[in-house]
Amino acid sequence: SAVISQKPSRDICQRGTSLTIQCQVDSQVTMMFWYRQQPGQSLTLIATANQGSEATYESGFVIDKFPISRPNLTFSTLTVSNMSPEDSSIYLCSVSGQGGTNTEAFFGQGTRLTVV
Amino acid sequence: GNSVTQMEGPVTLSEEAFLTINCTYTATGYPSLFWYVQYPGEGLQLLLKATKADDKGSNKGFEATYRKETTSFHLEKGSVQVSDSAVYFCALKNYGGATNKLIFGTGTLLAVQP
Numbered sequence A: 001s002a003v004i005s006q007k008p009s010r011d012i013c014q015r016g017t018s019l020t021i022q023c024q025v026d027s028q029v030t031m032m033f034w035y036r037q038q039p040g041q042s043l044t045l046i047a048t049a050n051q052g053s054e055a056t057y058e059s060g061f062v063i064d065k066f067p068i069s070r071p072n073l074t075f076s077t078l079t080v081s082n083m084s085p086e087d088s089s090i091y092l093c094s095v096s097g098q099g100g101t102n103t104e105a106f107f108g109q110g111t112r113l114t115v116v
Numbered sequence B: 001g002n003s004v005t006q007m008e009g010p011v012t013l014s015e016e017a018f019l020t021i022n023c024t025y026t027a028t029g030y031p032s033l034f035w036y037v038q039y040p041g042e043g044l045q046l047l048l049k050a051t052k053a054d055d056k057g058s059n060k061g062f063e064a065t066y067r068k069e070t071t072s073f074h075l076e077k078g079s080v081q082v083s084d085s086a087v088y089f090c091a092l093k094n095y096g097g098a099t100n101k102l103i104f105g106t107g108t109l110l111a112v113q114p
Helices: none
Strands: A004-007 A010-013 A019-025 A031-037 A043-050 A068-072 A075-080 A089-096 A105-107 A111-115 B003-006 B011-014 B019-021 B023-026 B032-038 B044-050 B056-059 B062-065 B075-077 B086-093 B102-104 B108-113
Touching: A004 A089, A019 A031, A019 A089, A031 A075, A043 A068, A043 A075, A043 B102, A075 A089, A105 B044, B003 B086, B003 B102, B011 B019, B019 B108, B023 B032, B023 B086, B032 B062, B044 B062
Parallel strands: A010 A111, B011 B108
Antiparallel strands: A004 A019, A019 A075, A031 A043, A031 A089, A068 A075, A089 A105, A089 A111, B003 B023, B019 B075, B032 B044, B032 B086, B044 B056, B056 B062, B062 B075, B086 B102, B086 B108
16 A cells, blocks of 8 residues: 655645645655546546656646656655636545556545635 | 446435445446545545456445446445445546556545434
8 A cells, every 4th residue: 555645735825826736655656646626526637747757648737737746756746837716626646556457546635725 | 438427416315225326437448447435525545446347346335346248336335324425436447558547437425314
C-alpha cells in the first residue's frame, strides 16, 4: 500500500491568483496522477506525472493552466494558475501500485479549493 | 474506448435494507474493475476489486461479481448501516499505453437513514 499526504487540505483563493498543491508519497512510485472532482461530479484525470519527463495531459487540460512538477519519485506538485470560480473543485493526487492493471490506486485526502 | 456507466443517485435507504448499485462498462480486452468509496470530507478508498471474469470482490459486507457476459460489476450489500453513507464510484483500469489510468463512473450517493 501507499500513504499519500496532500497539502493544503483546503484553501479559499482570490480569482486571478495561483495555488500550488503538494503531494508526498511514503514510497517511490513511477507514475503519479492528478484528478479534479468538481462539485457533485466524478473524478476527471488532469495529467499523469512521470519523474524525469514532462507530464502527460488529458484532453481539455493544458500545461499553462495546470503546471506540474515531479522532481523525484516520492513528490509532485500541481499548480492551478490564474484561478477563476470555475476552478473550485477537489483536487486529488493518486498513485498506482506496481503490477499493471490488477493493482489498486491510492488516493490522497484531496485539496478542497474554493475560488472567490 | 473505455467507459463506465453507473446508476444515478442519490439512493436513500433505511438501515438494514438491501443495497444494489448498478455499474456497467465498455472496454476493449479484459479490464480490472474496482469499487471505490468516498466518505464525507475524505479522499477515495478502495472498497473491492475483481481482476477477471467471474471473480467476486468482497469487503465489509459489500460484494460485486465481474460479469463479462453482461459487462457489469454491480455492488451489493445485504444490510446497510448508517455508517455506509458515502459516495460510491465504479471504475475500470485497462492495460494499454503508458498511463495505466483509472476510468471512473459518475458516482452514486448513498444515504442510509436510521
